[in-house]
Amino acid sequence: MAGAKATRRMGRPPLVDRDAIVRAALEIGFAKLTMSAVGQRLGASHSTLYRYFASRNALAAAAIDRAVDAVDWPEPGGDWRSYLSALASSYWDLYDTHPGLAAEVSSLRSTSRGMVAVTNRAAVALLGFGFSAAHAVLVQDMLGELVTQAFLGAPPPADGQPAEIDGPQAGADGRHTFSIVNGRRMRRAELIEPWLTLYDERIREEFSAAVARDPREQFRTKLTVLLDGIEALRRQPP
Structure with missing residues (x-):
């Protein structure tokens, strides 16, 4: 017994x-x-x-x-451009670590106190940099959407595998870009390859290069364009 x-x-x-x-x-x-x-x-x-x-x-x-709390979010020191660049990097790390979170947020299926706190903190920081309330809310929203878009449509990891599909790849800055976004890049390249000849020959080569470019490098280029646009926005009344 x-x-x-x-x-x-x-x-x-x-x-x-x-x-x-x-x-x-x-x-x-x-x-x-x-x-x-x-x-x-x-x-x-x-x-x-x-x-x-x-x-x-x-x-x-x-x-x-829990995921948001684990991220190293930037403090609003220095100037607004460096702050937004650091904020974008933190968003990237969040989505990179947690497959499917970008789609979860984008679809409005779930939100959380932590995510609300992040967006509130970002908007308040922009107020401190002299942004109007309307511009502060707009800018933090645009920045979040820019990062989220980079992860939408990425193939989910295979059963039993973590965030990476084929393993991390080191970027030019030594950081790891997980293949959750590299998988999306490769899929886009596969889809577009047979149709490249339909593009105007003046942009064909650059279009092909953009599709094949490292996702984080491509994102930095987009971020620069966004920040330049915000600079122009700041010169306008709200």
């Missing part, structure tokens, strides 16, 4: 709490996040999960909070 009791104790399901559920959600990734997937990963029943989170979206919001 004692042996039977010991066996039952050894077979007891692992303890599941709010922290463990959020951790499992982040490990699964937003692209594949369901209550069923979390339950299977933890060996827990649906009823156990729903004691902590009323819905899948409530769980996603908590996971977004």
